[in-house]
Amino acid sequence: MASPQIIADTEYLPTLLKLLDRAEKTIDIMEYSFAIGSATGRLNRNSAPFEIADKLIEIKESLGKKIRIRLYIEGYRETASRNMVTAEYLKEHGIEVVYGATHAKGFCIDNKFLLFGSTNLTQQSILKNHETNLLLNDKKAIAGFNKYFEFHWKGGGHGGVILPPPMIADGVFKDVLVDMIDRAEKSLNFSIYFFHISEIEKAFIRAHKRKVKITGLIHHHDAFALSYVRRTRGTAERMNDAGIKDLHYGPGTLFTHSKFLVMDNKEVMLGTGNWLHEDVEVHPQLYIHLKDPTLATNLTKHLQKTLRTVKRHRKEYTDSISI
Structure with a gap:
């Protein structure tokens, strides 16, 4: 295949x-x-x-x-x-x-x-x-x-x-994500819509302490579902305070709705669940976990391209690019 x-x-x-x-x-x-x-x-x-x-x-x-x-x-x-x-x-x-x-x-x-x-x-x-x-x-x-x-x-x-x-069905995706983050040796690249699960956040911080390079694109806006937005911002700010600096907010006028993680350009997790307790415990979700270096490398390149697009449009938006 x-x-x-x-x-x-x-x-x-x-x-x-x-x-x-x-x-x-x-x-x-x-x-x-x-x-x-x-x-x-x-x-x-x-x-x-x-x-x-x-x-x-x-x-x-x-x-x-x-x-x-x-x-x-x-x-x-x-x-x-x-x-x-x-x-x-x-x-x-x-x-x-x-x-x-x-x-x-x-x-x-x-x-x-x-x-x-x-x-x-x-x-x-x-x-x-x-x-x-x-x-x-x-x-x-x-x-x-x-x-x-x-x-x-x-x-x-x-x-x-x-x-x-x-x-991967439903909330099992959380444990797989944490395991991938804990096994990372070189790099972690991710894009997420809403993010407020302490186990995933702490896993990223542990990876940072191991000198793993972490790059993330995170959504934010000021229009609706503001409790989720505030919780997501809190996660991003704590990760930033822990030393993870290569985190970026997407422009609020364009939703950053992707949900994926790439580990060491070797493994990919991609799916439908936000990194929220509600999406683990209540709302039916579907993820896929693939050990495919070609896909992983291409998805990392896709994230980098998206970040370049965000940065090119920086002057067009009033949003801050970095956390």
Whole structure:
């Protein structure tokens, strides 16, 4: 199997549409947020999410009973009202829908391809955010995603399933992250949206004391979910005070929504869970852990490129670049 392909930022939409065009038998989708319109039901037909919905409908109408398209979608948290508008629209066109609890995001096509990572199906996430996904044809990864999907499709909940490697279900990702950080010898590179787990924070500080080079991109804004933002800033400030200086805030006007860690340019953890106790203990998540030096090196280069972009736009934003 070739190394997974990194699908970042605005690459997501054209990549996904091309993948969907290849579908012949099955499309299984897990999404936290899929918004083709407002919570009141007003559709935005000129949006990227609507383009995806229309593509799914086009495929179903073209192939009919030859293809099964299933959507497992968040039905409880704050995104649920917009999700319902999308889900009911898709159901009208023959697409199967189950509502549940999930923060996972991914498309599995014909059990051959898996597009998985941080991108929600919203206009903001698809066209504006810093997002990072992987496109894989790894049979083991696909088997893990399928097991997770079927478990939730049949009514399963958080913490109820153990996945075969390289996939990691729910809060287990915390222990894997801590282990990777504690095994690092040379470098740790990461990007995260919200971060407030003391075990991960302390592991980074231990690594710094071992002279491991640590570089991080961390999100911040002043618009909403401010308790999470303040907790994340507190983590970044404590790490900075401990001597970890190569930490950077992304611009508040563009969400830094990626969630990944690269260890020694040898191993990668990438997924959907924020580094928050809530995302470990309550909200269903999905991560992948790969020992793949090529992917690890490419993901480090991707982070460096993103940081250069942030720095080039420094004058455009009022946000501070460094912690």
